Amino acid sequence: MDDQLRVGLVGAGPWANQVHAPGIADHPGTRLTAVWARRPEAAAQLASAYGAAVATTTDELFEQVDAVAFAVPPGVQAPLAIEAAERGKHLVLEKPIASTLADAERLADAVARHGVASLVVLTRRFAPEIREQLDRLNETGGWVGGSARWLTGALLGGPFSHSAWRHERGPLDDVGPHAFDLLDAALGPITDVVAADVSERGLWQVVLRHEGGATSVATITMSLPLNPSISEISVYGEHGHRVLADRGTTALQCFANLLDDFVAMVDGGTAEHPLDVRRGLHLQRVLDLARRKAEGVA
Secondary structure, three states, X not given: OOOOEEEEEEOOOHHHHHHHHHHHHHOOOEEEEEEEOOOHHHHHHHHHHOOOEEOOOHHHHHHHOOEEEEOOOHHHHHHHHHHHHHOOOEEEEOOOOOOOHHHHHHHHHHHHHHOOOEEEOOHXXXXXXXXXXXXXXXXXXXXXXXXXXXXXXXXXXXXXOOOHHHHHHHHHHHOHHHHXXXXXXXXXXXXXXXXXXXXXXXXEEEEEEEOOOOEEEEEEEOOOOOOOOEEEEEEEEOOEEEEOOOOOOOHHHHHHHHHHHHHHHHHHOOOOOOOOHHHXXXXXXXXXXXXXXXXXXX
């Protein structure tokens, strides 16, 4: 027990209840030590389920832990994560890592200056089958294009339909990071947003250019009553057409794999990982450019 990483959880909403809290509590290398949320009653209910303390302030939470996991809107996460990094706390960050590019840059700078470990919860990147398929795609090479379709009705009903920040920022900020991250991993680093458009119904179409010349298109929405929802990444090139196959690894299992990497980083004294805060900053730049392109200001 003494060897476990003491983790504080900021947030007590649906995602914290479904993934963060049980994942941290059940992982052999971590202990859910304290919970803070903007709604004290929600924090108390979540903390009691796992024998964790309830922190009345974020300062109180930071004092009790080695690391902080965030399950709050990006505008809330960024300033608190900066403060946590400045106090030497390792970070598990939600995507997007901030609500603005400037805040994302400040967060990445704080993490670098204080040498703390960080990982971004890009869920499917921690599924073993996705990791294996991406490795094979990169080994094969020769891919000239690809597409992402991330089509859900999450804003119409369900546990996230009452999320104010998701309604305000839309699918670009919520599912966009997942789509862009996977296209980037499959085809090479995204270097430019060629075009972006959002319809009155909240359907985004984003055309991306990748290092090496490949291009891709991401189509994303959270306002279509699809059941089941669609999340598909495909690439094509001189070796044919490939679709990243989801073999059923759950979000909770992916989070457990993330914690494996996170604990190993802290134990090994390393702050570098392909999905650390720098990855979050790269994706934030893509989001920022896509939004400005859609608004006609870039």
